Amino acid sequence: xxxxxxLYINKAIEFLKNGVDITKLSRDDYSKVPDASGKLIEAxxxxxxxxxxxxxxxxxxxxxxxxxxxxxxxxxxSDEEFKKEGRTINAKIDYDTxxxxxxxxxxxxxxxxxxxxxxxxxPEFLKKIEATRKSFDYTKAFDCEIKNKLTIDATKDEVKTxxxxxxxxxxxxxxxxxxxxTPKKEFVLRRFKDFEVVDNRIIIPLSPVDKYDLKQKLYxxxxxxxxxxxxxxxxxxxxKNLLDYYFCSYGNEFxxxxxxxxxxxxxxxxxxxxxxxxxxxxxxTSGAVNKTSVISxxxxxxxxxxxxxxxxxxxxxxxLIDKKYRGNGTGTTAMIEFICQWLEDKFGAHCDYExxxxxxxxxNGRGIAELNTQYGLYFYSDxxxxxxxxxxxxxxxxxxxxxxxxxxIWKKENTSFFEFTKQVTKVDNIDLxxxxxxxxxxxxxxxxxxxxxxxxxxxxxxxPLAKYFTKPSKKTAMLTYVGGSVFVDYxxxxxxxxxxxxxxxxxxxxxRGFEGGILYASNYFTGIKRAGAISLKTLKEHIKGNIKNTKxxxxxxxxxxxxxxxxxxxxxxxx
Numbered sequence: 001x002x003x004x005x006x007l008y009i010n011k012a013i014e015f016l017k018n019g020v021d022i023t024k025l026s027r028d029d030y031s032k033v034p035d036a037s038g039k040l041i042e043a044x045x046x047x048x049x050x051x052x053x054x055x056x057x058x059x060x061x062x063x064x065x066x067x068x069x070x071x072x073x074x075x076x077x078s079d080e081e082f083k084k085e086g087r088t089i090n091a092k093i094d095y096d097t098x099x100x101x102x103x104x105x106x107x108x109x110x111x112x113x114x115x116x117x118x119x120x121x122x123p124e125f126l127k128k129i130e131a132t133r134k135s136f137d138y139t140k141a142f143d144c145e146i147k148n149k150l151t152i153d154a155t156k157d158e159v160k161t162x163x164x165x166x167x168x169x170x171x172x173x174x175x176x177x178x179x180x181x182t183p184k185k186e187f188v189l190r191r192f193k194d195f196e197v198v199d200n201r202i203i204i205p206l207s208p209v210d211k212y213d214l215k216q217k218l219y220x221x222x223x224x225x226x227x228x229x230x231x232x233x234x235x236x237x238x239x240k241n242l243l244d245y246y247f248c249s250y251g252n253e254f255x256x257x258x259x260x261x262x263x264x265x266x267x268x269x270x271x272x273x274x275x276x277x278x279x280x281x282x283x284x285t286s287g288a289v290n291k292t293s294v295i296s297x298x299x300x301x302x303x304x305x306x307x308x309x310x311x312x313x314x315x316x317x318x319x320l321i322d323k324k325y326r327g328n329g330t331g332t333t334a335m336i337e338f339i340c341q342w343l344e345d346k347f348g349a350h351c352d353y354e355x356x357x358x359x360x361x362x363x364n365g366r367g368i369a370e371l372n373t374q375y376g377l378y379f380y381s382d383x384x385x386x387x388x389x390x391x392x393x394x395x396x397x398x399x400x401x402x403x404x405x406x407x408x409i410w411k412k413e414n415t416s417f418f419e420f421t422k423q424v425t426k427v428d429n430i431d432l433x434x435x436x437x438x439x440x441x442x443x444x445x446x447x448x449x450x451x452x453x454x455x456x457x458x459x460x461x462x463x464p465l466a467k468y469f470t471k472p473s474k475k476t477a478m479l480t481y482v483g484g485s486v487f488v489d490y491x492x493x494x495x496x497x498x499x500x501x502x503x504x505x506x507x508x509x510x511x512r513g514f515e516g517g518i519l520y521a522s523n524y525f526t527g528i529k530r531a532g533a534i535s536l537k538t539l540k541e542h543i544k545g546n547i548k549n550t551k552x553x554x555x556x557x558x559x560x561x562x563x564x565x566x567x568x569x570x571x572x573x574x575x
Contacts, residue, residue: 001061005111010067012101014048017091023108043072048090055095115224133209141196142205142235144287146303152181152199155243158300162246164436165421167408172272172375173432179275180242188277188362190317191347200241206234217338218331226331232286233306239281245274247302248281251292253327261418269379276367282311284339295424307336312394313362319349320394323382352396365392376496452476453492468567473553482560484533485512486521501546547572
């Protein structure tokens with residue numbers, strides 16, 4: 001038993017001996033002692049001596065039976081030492097009394113007493129456990145802060161702000177927000193069809209039996225030295241709520257490359273998967289809600305998590321559990337083993353550690369594959385495999401990186417998303433159908449020219465190059481040709497053109513030049529390797545011949561020759 005728990009027992013016995021009701025005392029009261037009338041006083045100048053019987057001594061885990069308090073300090077005595085000092089016993093305590101004191105202290109939350117089995121405190125406990133084991137209903141959502149405070153309505157502004165800061169292509173950002181705002185009635189997971197879905201979460205309660213079994217597992221695995229916080233676990237959550245996705249690895253005790261503070265920013269490519277049928281986040285929680293910094297001066301709400309993993313539906317609608325992320329406290333490995341076995345036994349989940357069986361995802365993972373193809377979003381998965389035919393399957397621990405194309409604007413100038421967001425001190429009106437920027441600490445909609453679609457200053461109505469357009473264009477790329485190289489000045493929305501003939505990126509992540517019938521172009525970063533130069537004539541012919549393969553309405557080409565700058569627009573007749 002923990003030393004502090006034994007001290008609480010000693011104090012409680014002293015209170016009881018003096019007629020004090022221990023169930024009415026606060027934790028602060030335990031720093032004092034009762035006088036003969038039961039009044040609580042400071043401990044200075046007082047003593048109290050307790051003699052436990054042998055059975056109590058073994059339960060408490062003490063090496064001698066006598067505790068002596070002198071002022072605030074306790075000392076353990078053997079019988080011989082105690083007699084030698086001529087002290088007298090104030091309270092002789094038998095085993096039954098010790099048990100009743102522990103039970104009372106546990107009920108008022110003074111200490112958890114994790115080393116004491118419930119059946120010792122309640123002779124009817126095992127009977128109650130068995131009755132609960134047979135009758136418990138897992139389908140009703142656990143009533144907790146996550147259910148009551150992290151509602152769609154309560155968190156919609158926070159999610160909208162996160163999406164605006166993330167700088168996804170505007171159509172994708174709107175899809176993600178619309179999905180978040182739409183309550184689901186059920187998930188495609190066949191074993192959870194009858195479960196209550198609250199704000200796009202299934203909050204599965206652990207029964208009293210499950211919590212008892214978890215405690216036994218932890219005790220055996222750690223010889224009683226596990227982190228007592230693990231006994232606060234109340235529920236397992238299966239979620240398709242975008243807020244949970246964002247805080248999958250930030251705002252709790254553990255972090256990974258999916259953290260908003262990570263320089264790898266792996267979360268960025270993964271978040272959109274929330275809109276697919278086959279993707280979920282699974283976490284283990286007390287049900288509490290945390291508050292976490294994202295932008296300066298503002299706290300965002302997020303669910304408390306002891307354990308987090310990505311989860312998927314296979315082609316049968318069964319639950320697949322990916323790599324587990326958790327804190328480093330003693331006993332977390334045993335907790336993971338318990339939760340996985342619990343999910344397997346009760347809900348037919350697959351938590352493959354060693355089997356590593358390849359399983360097709362629900363609908364062959366078409367949702368994930370289509371998102372990746374359409375937007376070029378990068379993420380590393382521990383267990384997802386994208387085949388040549390664009391089918392996505394699951395094989396535990398054998399995942400692959402999904403090819404990187406799209407990179408958000410904030411990533412070019414900041415090591416992490418958090419470094420970018422901490423610049424924000426105020427949030428203006430958000431419109432997810434338009435890109436956003438941070439200007440003087442204010443997150444605001446980026447003003448676009450109504451003719452060209454190019455970004456413009458807030459104090460002008462049109463871009464200077466609007467005079468070259470005969471009609472408005474929402475998807476126009478701006479390129480500059482100089483000295484045989486092509487540079488990207490602006491790309492609309494997706495910031496990437498990747499198709500037959502073109503690889504245009506508005507960052508520094510690609511070679512620059514003309515090779516194998518493909519034009520590679522990026523921004524003005526000088527460290528980019530240069531491939532073959534391209535003549536102006538060849539460039540014009542290439543743009544004319546390949547613009548139809550893009551989703552652009554037009555390409556505006558600035559041509560710099562000596563001291564002369566000319567402008568030419570190439571229109572996509574199919575656009």
